[in-house]
Amino acid sequence: MAPADPNAATxxxxxxxxxxxxxxxxxxxxxxxxxxxxRFLGLVRSKLSAELAGKLEPDDILQExxxxxxxxIRGFAYQGDDxxxxxxARIVEHRVIDNARHAQRKKRAADREVAIAADSSTGHxxxxxxxxxxxxxxxxxxxxxxxxxxxxxxxxxxxEPHQTVxxxxxxxxxxxxxxxxxxxxxxxxxxxxxxxxxxxxxxxLGEASRIFSSRD
Numbered sequence: 001m002a003p004a005d006p007n008a009a010t011x012x013x014x015x016x017x018x019x020x021x022x023x024x025x026x027x028x029x030x031x032x033x034x035x036x037x038x039r040f041l042g043l044v045r046s047k048l049s050a051e052l053a054g055k056l057e058p059d060d061i062l063q064e065x066x067x068x069x070x071x072x073i074r075g076f077a078y079q080g081d082d083x084x085x086x087x088x089a090r091i092v093e094h095r096v097i098d099n100a101r102h103a104q105r106k107k108r109a110a111d112r113e114v115a116i117a118a119d120s121s122t123g124h125x126x127x128x129x130x131x132x133x134x135x136x137x138x139x140x141x142x143x144x145x146x147x148x149x150x151x152x153x154x155x156x157x158x159x160e161p162h163q164t165v166x167x168x169x170x171x172x173x174x175x176x177x178x179x180x181x182x183x184x185x186x187x188x189x190x191x192x193x194x195x196x197x198x199x200x201x202x203x204x205l206g207e208a209s210r211i212f213s214s215r216d
Contacts, residue, residue, distance in 0.1 A: 018078040029073055030153040030208060033066055036085050037149045040065070040092050047096040052103060059124050059152065060171060061099050065092040066156035067163055123171035124148050131170075131198055132205055147209070154204035162197035165190055 014035075020028035033040075044058040068091050076087050125144075128151055155166055161183060168174045169190075180190040 014081050014084065015078060018076070018084050021073055021084075022076055022078070024074075026070070026157055027208070029070065030150075030157065032084055033069065033088075033153045033156070034149055036088070037062075037152075039085060040088065043089055043092055044096055047093060048100070052100055055103055056099050057123065059148070060167075061095050062092065063124070063152055063155060063167065063171070064099075065095040066152055068095065070156045123173070124151055127151070127166075127170045132202065147205075150205055150208045151201070154201050154208060157204060158197055158200060162193055162200065165193045166197050166201075169194055 014032075017028045017032050017035075021032055040062055041058060044061050045053070048056060048058070065088070069088050072091065076084065078084070125148060128144075128147055132147070132151065155163060158166065164183065165179060168179045169176060176187050176190050176194070180187040183190060185193075
């Protein structure tokens with residue numbers, strides 16, 4: 001397992017957040033993911049082989065896991081300070097395994113297999129720069145790494161099929177037309193979903209950055 005996060009909340013905070021999250025408080029769940037993000041990201045990286053680390057983006061795997069956490073949170077039961085981490089870590093590990101199996105089954109053609117450079121922008125970073133560069137004012141004191149954490153939790157909070165459009169179009173770079181075909185919708189409808197998703201993300205990021213930065 002990943003090492004303990006030195007920035008983790010105190011015991012009463014974690015218990016209260018867990019109870020609120022399982023009762024349907026999405027902001028509490030966002031905060032739990034925010035507080036444990038470094039541990040989850042470290043867990044993903046530790047589970048990827050050197051070969052897969054060049055083909056799979058840890059943020060993308062973690063994004064899938066966060067969406068599943070949002071869908072499954074009512075099945076979580078608090079059993080101590082680290083119980084949320086261990087419960088969610090199982091979801092994270094399953095997403096790593098599923099992505100690894102998929103990568104092994106469907107190997108890309110050699111001209112499409114491009115290693116991810118250590119300093120290259122991830123899909124989340126590029127998405128943040130393109131659409132949300134003005135969402136974080138200096139007064140909110142939200143750094144780039146924290147902004148990406150907030151973006152990931154806000155994407156997980158989106159309803160379907162907004163999540164699908166964001167992940168496939170804006171994070172993976174697929175064309176609107178291909179996504180529209182798979183969803184059985186018109187391209188204009190998918191573009192509308194994209195625009196609405198970005199509006200929701202702006203709202204979520206503004207609120208989350210205000211709340212989280214004021215508490216940390």
